[in-house]
Amino acid sequence: MTTTTINAPGPVSRVRNAARANWLFISLGAIALVSLVRIVTDTNDLTSPGTIRAAIIATCPILMAGLGGLWAERAGVVNIGLEGQMILGTWGAAYFTYHSGSPWIGVLGAALLGMVGGLLHAVATVTFGVDHIVSGVAVNLIGAGVTTYLAEATFTDLEGGGPRQLIGLKAPTDVTIPGVSDAALNLADKHWFFISDVASFVAAMTTRISLLSLAIFALVLLSGLLLWRTTFGLRLRSCGENPQAAETLGVNVYRYKYVAVLVSGALAGIGGGFLALVASSGFSTNQTNGRGYIGLAAMIFGNWRPGGLLAGALTFGYTDSLRLRDTHAVHSLLLLVAVALLVLVVVRLVRRQVAGAIAMAVPGVALLVWFLATDSVPRDFTSMTPYVTTLFVLALGTQRLRMPAADGKPYRKGSAG
């Protein structure tokens, strides 16, 4: 998760290849690690297809919120209104799905409603220069309030509806790839080292996976390409790094900021729509339950990069679904995190970063002792698992966070002087 390749010498393509090889290596290592812990602790639920399926569902809304945050902050606007935009999205998805009969129209409706929340934030922060945090908090409050009002006004008399909910919405299509799915499920059931874990992942990706989940992962990839591989993306990011310089080069900073915040709201709205359509088949008020904030945190600890925020959202989604499915597995998770930290310690030592190594060795050893000395994790701790694990993994994994230089700073047109 470290982005040390930025400092590596040599031509860009070599850096990129090295980065790719690095990611591949890290992923394979991670799978091997999880597999080892699974076998040592005899907790097959750690990588069962069911767990991974649940993890994907838990990840998607957080991922969308985080991606929304990425768009806004890369253009220099801090968007803590994601939660409010997500809540607006839940209503939009329910309303448009119910009245059109098509969940995809519902997803568009969710994006639209989220975009309205984004527009509010953009008008306040970009046009009127309101403090980003103040405006974001306002968007959260307005989002929750408006949604409660709209639900009561529009869902009360519908079939399956009530002043606070609308159930029985049509979900986006699930897809199963026949041959691959069966073979992978079979293989996953064998509980072999490494192979079964990979098979579990393949099975989860090919069995009854919602098209909306796939679309969401595609959106992450698309966002990464748009923001880092196109002129449009370069200009947008320049507004977040140095809007004055961008302005002198003829970039219409206001317009880029508006586009970024609108897209941000739309993505958060889709995240809310996912909650109402896929994660459960209905709308209920305030069902986002703070997922917008989690997305924002995943994005920050993911170092304002798509790959990092994907890792953050996956960590959170995985641990959250694991603790819901199997409290016993949380105990195995202790070992997993401990071993992962100790591996990082070794990496640090090889790089001669002694201070960093010690900082990781302490919690690593503590967790290991905790694992060895106990048989189960106290219930009070299990519901904290996702928060604590995400904090540990990302805070210790990413040592140097670098936010866009002009993120959250007010910008007025003509201030380049």
Next chain:
Amino acid sequence: MRRLTKLSAVAAVAALALAGCGSSDSGGSDGGSKPAASKDVCKDAKGSGPKIGLAYDVGGRGDQSFNDSAYVGLKKAVTEFDGSCVEGEATDGEPESAREDRLRNMADAGANAIVGVGFAYSDSVNAVAPDYPDVNFAIVDGFDPDTKPNDNVAYLTFAANEGSYLVGVAAAEKSKSGTIGFVGGVHNDLIKGFEAGYVAGAKAAKPSIKVEVSYIQESDLKGFGDPAGGKAAATGEFDKGADVVYHASGASGSGVFDAAVEAGDGKWAIGVDSDQYLTATAAQKPHILTSALKRVDVATYDFIKTVNAGKPATSYTTYDLKNDGVGYSTAGGFIDDIKSDIDGYKAKIVSGDIKVPTKP
């Protein structure tokens, strides 16, 4: 710049922590028979009978659960006794004084019967009641927080463990796999009572039964409003071989029903508080075996009736199987074949032959 980075790191940690605390939804996971109508009985009722104040918990009217059920009782009482009423609703995270003010406002407005919905009103009623000796108070699921008795307060409690016992019997007898499940909203004493009764009933009917238990949240009340969490927890239990899952998780329950639908034919879910077969979607209905009932509407109505009759109820009243304050539903007809068995256990509980535990 460095300050900003630090600030944002602090903000991120705060965001994690805040999300961890989260917002809380209605404390109760309890219910009535049908979702409340959108029409407001208190707007039109101008009768000369009892004037009733109904103070809802967080979530308020329209939660298709606890608060709605109290409203059903209120509506019945207002129509029957030609009374009038005022309503108030708690907001999330409000201070204790706000609850007291709400009760005082109702009393000052002339209400002579005031019902607080949910145990969260226990302290505020205890503080307010002595100042209004002529007003009768009641708290659904309430308790007296101190040793000084209040002679104008009624505590309406439910033996939810007894209703859960009966659906536990139904679950065990309907299970083909030998494994059943339980999903609780929040791991508190109230919901543990549901679990204890359910497990005891299942073991009584089939001693070899295996029960998978999970809770959505440990202490955070948002566990009652998280359908996605309910679905993940229930899916986990179905994956482990359970074929009947009982939930006591308020609004999260719709996720549990979804999980049963996805798990396929022969997989069941059991509703809670109200007859959830009646409010479920067409896809969910074939999977809702039964529901454990908790008649908040009966309790609310009964209390107002005693006030109207001039002999207001005080102290503790427990609604249990004996007085039909709890029970199970048969809508859908899925348990018609084992109804006599369940009623056999019911008779034994009523007669005292079976003592249902309140703690797992």
